[in-house]
Structures are given as structure tokens and as C-alpha cells.
Amino acid sequence: LIGSYPRAEYQKPKGRQNFNMDRAIRMIKKEVENGDSNDDNAVAVFTLPNTPGALLNALRPISQSGIDLTKIDSQPSGVFEEYIFYLAHNTRNVANHERVxxxxxxxxxxxxLLPRTN
Known part of the structure; x- marks a missing residue:
């Protein structure tokens, strides 16, 4: 780190909102509208508690159900030690998608949950 934490807080960009997923959702919806997706694709956008094993516990039901993950990504949310996870997945042949x-x-x-479109 360069500088002190109080100085970093002082210079934090103004107008930044904590847990603002609007930009990411707009980007994903744009991909869907441009035809980069199909009826069998869905996206879950979520945050997790900052505890050991949180991501593993969240992904376990998905793994056990047979849902095919096509992409998983994360980025900082703007809150200390909190990340936004993006989970693109294929729901073809998954009868219990809502339960999962x-x-x-x-x-x-x-x-x-971003709805399946097209």
C-alpha cells in the first residue's frame, strides 16, 4: 500500500456506491440482447459472507445438480473484503433449476438471477 488508510479513505472517489451491481447487470444483459446467449443460459450475480469455505458451500448444490458452469468470475464490490461473483451457467436438462x-x-x-431470454 502507498500511503495510509485514512488518506486512502479521504481520497476515495466520490459518488461510488457500495454493492452497486447495475453496471455488471447492464453488461450481461447487453451480451444477451446481442445474441451472445441462448435460451439455456442464465446468470446468477451474488455476494458471499466473508467466512472460510463460503464459495465452496455456495457451489456445492450446483455441482451436485449437474448444472454446467460456463463462466465464473469475481470482482471487488467496493466494500472491504467483499466480492461480487458472476456465475454463468447452462440450464439445459436441469429440471430442478429453481430449487438449486x-x-x-x-x-x-x-x-x-438474470432471466433467460431470446
Whole structure:
């Protein structure tokens, strides 16, 4: 780190909101609108508690259900030690998708499910 924490707080960009996923959701929706997606793709955007094994516990029901992950990504949320996770997945041949997403929600602090379109 360069400088002290109080100085970094003082120079924090103004207008930045904590847990603002709007930009990421707009980017993902744009991909869907441009045809970079299909009816079998869905995206879950979520944050997790800062505890050991939180990501493993959240992904376990997805692994056990047979959902095919096509992409997983993360980025800082703007809150200290908090990250936003993006989980793109294929729902083809997954009859229990809603139940699995509910199990994912049980492990997250915040969850946004982007609907399948096209």
C-alpha cells in the first residue's frame, strides 16, 4: 500500500456506491440482447459472507445438480473484503433449476438471477 488508510479513505472517489451491481447487470444483459446467449443460459450475480469455505458451500448444490458452469468470475464490490461473483451457467436438462438457485440463495448475502431470454 502507498500511503495510509485514512488518506486512502479521504481520497476515495466520490459518488461510488457500495454493492452497486447495475453496471455488471447492464453488461450481461447487453451480451444477451446481442445474441451472445441462448435460451439455456442464465446468470446468477451474488455476494458471499466473508467466512472460510463460503464459495465452496455456495457451489456445492450446483455441482451436485449437474448444472454446467460456463463462466465464473469475481470482482471487488467496493466494500472491504467483499466480492461480487458472476456465475454463468447452462440450464439445459436441469429440471430442478429453481430449487438449486434457492439453495444458492441460502448461502449468499445478496443474489440476483438474470432471466433467460431470446
Amino acid at each position: 438457485m434457492q439453495e444458492l440463495a441460502d448461502h449468499t448475502d445478496h443474489l440476483v
